[in-house]
Amino acid sequence: MKIKASIERIPGGMMIIPLLLGAVINTVFPEAAKTFGSFTGALLTGSLPILAVFYVCMGATIDFKATPYIAKKGGALLAAKVGTAVVLGFIAAKFLGEGMIESGFFAGVSVLAIVAAMNDTNGGMYMALMGQFGKKEDVGAYSIMSLESGPFLTMVTLGVAGLSAFPWETLVGAILPLVVGMILGNLDKDMRDYLGKAVPVLVPFFAFALGAGLNLQNVWKAGLLGVLLGVAVVAITGIVLFAADKLTGGNGIAGLAAATTAGNAVGVPAAVAAANPVYEPLVPSATALIASCVIVTAILAPIVTAWWAKRIGVNSNTAQ
Template sequence: MSLREILAKIPGGLMIVPLMVGALLNTVDEMHLGPVEAALKFINAPAIEETVEDPHTGEEVTVKYYEFLEIGGFTTALARKGTLPLIGMFLVCVASQMNFRVGAQALKKGAVITTAKFIAAISMGYLISTLTDPFSGLFGLSLVAIVAAMSNGNGGLYLALTGEYGDRSDVGAVSVISLNDGPFLTLVALGLTGESFPFVAFLAVLLPMLVGFLLGQWHESIRTFLSHGEKLVIPFFAFALGTTMSFAAFFDLNVLTGGLFLGIATVVCSGGLGVLALKIIGEPNQIAAVAEASTAGNAVQTPLAVASAASLAAAAGAMSAERAEDYQSIVETATAQISISTITTAILCPLAVIAWHRWQNGCSNSDETESSRDQDE
């Protein structure tokens, strides 16, 4: 079995595995192990100097240490500084695949499901952040983590499930549902809470998506060319994002419980509200709503994107530096929680679709039986 096939069998593997590898390498790096530092010093790797307080004398002293992710060149550029550029490239490629040339039925389903999923996300986020804390609430969850995880669905999983259990309009609805990719809806949700993100902050996040969308509409050959980057970039920016995290974060109780809670809430709340919304508009088949009740692997980049937008807002004077720092402080925990939610929903969402499909068929057969009885009478 090839590495690609192994990753395909792991829920969100293309995103989660490189992220975990990056976090593991960063964790080892931060341990400053003697043999590792000796090897780096032997090859003349640049030393990192840091001023710290001596615990015994209380005086400030300068210490030197070595990290293999800080050896410079392309290695450091990719591992330490490549996250935001790679995410920008990813958003261009993703947006290029969006297509509004879908049928009226698919358009209606996609709009209803996307809206219902977003309402479920902000409702859960506002409820928890209001009752607890917007940056470290129930199970350590932040508003950013909740909205990012619950509003951004796994498009590949959706296509697989609707392709097997849905109809053509369900599959076509993915063109509209794809609008929830990226951090835009999370920024909108934060804006509704009164956060002051200037227009330039939204533009900075949306511009790569807008460029990608326009390129995709321009010519089919461009769309095809950029489609390869949609998956190709994921493991690279996931690895780069992982190198900013500590592997120990995934074993934190708040991260584990928060991530599991997010996964269950995403399936139950966003799926349930989506089903209700489709029933209200008279759709007899609600499989698409349940199939979209997942967390996308690429949602893990949203906390960092939001923190970047907050820094831009602070630089523009629209947000205090302290508030921007609050958003920066939650990136590691929120990223880990969303990663766990991705894995959780990848397991629970297909089970929910199968259960709902059987229930719908059971109700349909029951209605047909009652109808035939009425005709006989």
């Protein structure tokens, strides 16, 4: 059976399918974790420990020895992506505060959902698109952009937006696994190779655990709204990233390729709520919205990127 190949035919499949499977189990059998306990219960409720390991392994893949071009390009795209999330978070906070819209079509929208969806780029998608339409240095720029990964910058953004501040210990705790991984990976190339291989393996496990905290009725409600949020990510961050790419000597392709939502962003609301309980009521709706965003941006961003590449006369045969 071609299970892995079948899952990967779906954009973000290794994230989305386990997430939905966990949600199905929780919807049909909400007491499963308590009933089975032990390792099964831990797997159904243990997204945070798995995410912690994921960020250590992710950090190990980040190379301190980035070339000046990679640092400039990656830094510009990182600043543009996070800066956009900060501005939108600040604006949304004026209307939503720390809560969410409770009724109507936009029920479930919160600053947490908006910021988490906007903050983090789908690295696999970006590198695949740049491998086809860009230069190898543009692919390497993700080594800088991957600093977006995890809840740290989302926490900072929420604080900048005037919402609940996080104590410095919590902020350090949010970024420490990534930093530890970065140190290990840069001190020892073998450790980088060893830990880096675990990154894709861990994705379906924390996705399943996150899904086990969702109810499919809420995911269904988030469907169309999640689609619109995904379109907004591509459109809004795409414009800003396109400009940042052009300003650093690019042709705009790298900017458009970065206008996505990373699969691991689905775990950010739960991580943020673990650091500050005021956000706990927002986790189910924010997680469902971001899960929809992952799929939508994974479909739209390649279409937009390929269209622009064709428009300016760049294709997989002529890319440098």
